[in-house]
Amino acid sequence: MKFKPEMDSIRTHTVPQWYDDCKLGIFIHWGLYSVPAWAYPSGKLGTIPFDERWFAYNPYAEWYCNSVRAGFGPTYEHHVKTYGADFDYESFTDLWKAERWDPAQWAELFKKSGARYVIPTTKHHDGFCLWNTKYTDYNSYQKGPGRDLMKELCDAVRSEGMRFGVYYSGMLNWHVTHNAMMSDYEVHHPNNITNGYADFAYNQMMELVDTFEPSVLWNDLDWPLKGLDDLPYLFAHYYNTVPEGVVNDRWHDVWFDYKTKEYHRGDKFLEQKWECCQGMGLSFGYNQVETDEHYVSHNELITLLIDTVAYNGNLLINVGPKADGTIPEEQESRLLYLGKWMEVNSPAIYSTKPFSRQKEELETGEVVYYTQNDSSIFLLVTNPKAGNSTLRIPEPAFSCDFRKTLGNFGANVAISEGNLVIDLLDIPADSAPVVLEFTK
Numbered sequence: 149m150k151f152k153p154e155m156d157s158i159r160t161h162t163v164p165q166w167y168d169d170c171k172l173g174i175f176i177h178w179g180l181y182s183v184p185a186w187a188y189p190s191g192k193l194g195t196i197p198f199d200e201r202w203f204a205y206n207p208y209a210e211w212y213c214n215s216v217r218a219g220f221g222p223t224y225e226h227h228v229k230t231y232g233a234d235f236d237y238e239s240f241t242d243l244w245k246a247e248r249w250d251p252a253q254w255a256e257l258f259k260k261s262g263a264r265y266v267i268p269t270t271k272h273h274d275g276f277c278l279w280n281t282k283y284t285d286y287n288s289y290q291k292g293p294g295r296d297l298m299k300e301l302c303d304a305v306r307s308e309g310m311r312f313g314v315y316y317s318g319m320l321n322w323h324v325t326h327n328a329m330m331s332d333y334e335v336h337h338p339n340n341i342t343n344g345y346a347d348f349a350y351n352q353m354m355e356l357v358d359t360f361e362p363s364v365l366w367n368d369l370d371w372p373l374k375g376l377d378d379l380p381y382l383f384a385h386y387y388n389t390v391p392e393g394v395v396n397d398r399w400h401d402v403w404f405d406y407k408t409k410e411y412h413r414g415d416k417f418l419e420q421k422w423e424c425c426q427g428m429g430l431s432f433g434y435n436q437v438e439t440d441e442h443y444v445s446h447n448e449l450i451t452l453l454i455d456t457v458a459y460n461g462n463l464l465i466n467v468g469p470k471a472d473g474t475i476p477e478e479q480e481s482r483l484l485y486l487g488k489w490m491e492v493n494s495p496a497i498y499s500t501k502p503f504s505r506q507k508e509e510l511e512t513g514e515v516v517y518y519t520q521n522d523s524s525i526f527l528l529v530t531n532p533k534a535g536n537s538t539l540r541i542p543e544p545a546f547s548c549d550f551r552k553t554l555g556n557f558g559a560n561v562a563i564s565e566g567n568l569v570i571d572l573l574d575i576p577a578d579s580a581p582v583v584l585e586f587t588k
């Protein structure tokens with residue numbers, strides 16, 4: 149076995165090329181919380197103080213159980229009015245049927261979006277498992293849909309040639325703890341998290357590795373503090389079982405292959421491989437309260453991908469399906485639009501590296517990004533003006549030859565008075581970002 153259960157051995161693991169090259173993944177938050185599918189769209193993570201102003205007004209619909217446990221606030225009031233004060237969260241297993249779910253349809257849509265990996269929630273904080281785990285009967289095979297949702301999805305994703313990863317909420321399990329969490333400290337120090345629970349989480353993670361051999365282990369929030377000594381054994385087993393596997397950075401700083409950023413992006417890492425994960429709206433789980441205005445626009449989604457890739461990141465964009473197994477039209481529409489753009493422009497995305505410059509904001513309002521591969525430099529122009537316009541890029545970062553535009557628009561390129569001058573021609577109204585390729 150290449151990896152031994154000791155951190156000196158684990159630290160020899162490197163990020164496999166596939167993860168660096170693929171750039172775009174699909175997150176899926178689907179679970180019992182998809183039945184009520186209700187949250188108060190209070191604001192983006194990071195814009196609201198992380199106290200009860202966040203936890204009792206949580207825009208994350210997948211936090212429904214905790215929001216109700218708060219005992220006040222809009223979600224609690226909605227629950228009492230809709231289901232009654234005595235309706236406990238576990239009873240949503242009787243209402244979750246997934247009656248319209250076709251995993252092949254999901255996989256086809258994700259493939260069309262240009263995504264190359266898919267990571268579903270196998271167990272979110274509520275503790276309900278979406279695979280036929282032997283460690284609890286609180287799972288989708290024994291209850292609710294009566295199906296091993298993860299096995300069906302894994303087969304469908306892989307049959308479309310995409311990689312399958314697993315999300316697992318290691319630190320939180322609200323089927324085990326029963327108090328409302330109203331602070332960041334409580335989230336990272338849940339009471340009742342015993343040695344027994346740490347063993348449960350370890351055993352389920354090992355079961356996920358052995359059952360699915362996932363390309364990504366995406367643990368969330370933190371790992372049970374009583375189980376930190378188990379992690380070298382988990383990582384060694386995982387890397388020996390899945391040599392091209394990668395793990396994220398939410399394991400109590402014990403180890404990571406790549407860093408994660410959730411919504412607020414701040415300073416990007418550039419040198420360190422990272423992944424931006426967010427919903428298309430304010431929530432990861434489907435929230436019936438959200439309308440199109442809460443969602444990033446179609447072009448903003450493409451710009452989010454470009455702004456991530458230019459800084460050495462991957463975009464893991466989330467899909468929140470409805471309880472019946474259908475994907476909300478607003479989300480499907482954005483994925484298809486992104487996929488159409490990728491059909492033409494993916495050479496500037498897949499298998500690229502950051503350039504010496506990543507982003508420039510021009511005086512005329514356009515924002516220009518750069519990526520590169522071994523033979524080309526790509527210049528990606530977000531919010532280009534409709535019709536014909538001229539971009540002036542002072543002190544250009546390169547003087548190589550303009551090769552072509554990617555897409556149905558024209559361009560004339562010249563160096564004039566020390567500026568790279570680009571005449572963009574025939575840009576449609578409300579255009580998606582446009583890409584020009586230069587030869588090194």
Ligand SMILES: CC(C)[C@@H]1NC[C@@H](O)[C@H](O)[C@@H]1O
Nearest residue numbers: 208210211368369410425432
């Ligand atoms: C980024 C995503 C996986 C989020 N992580 C923190 C959770 O509390 C939240 O519900 C969501 O799963």
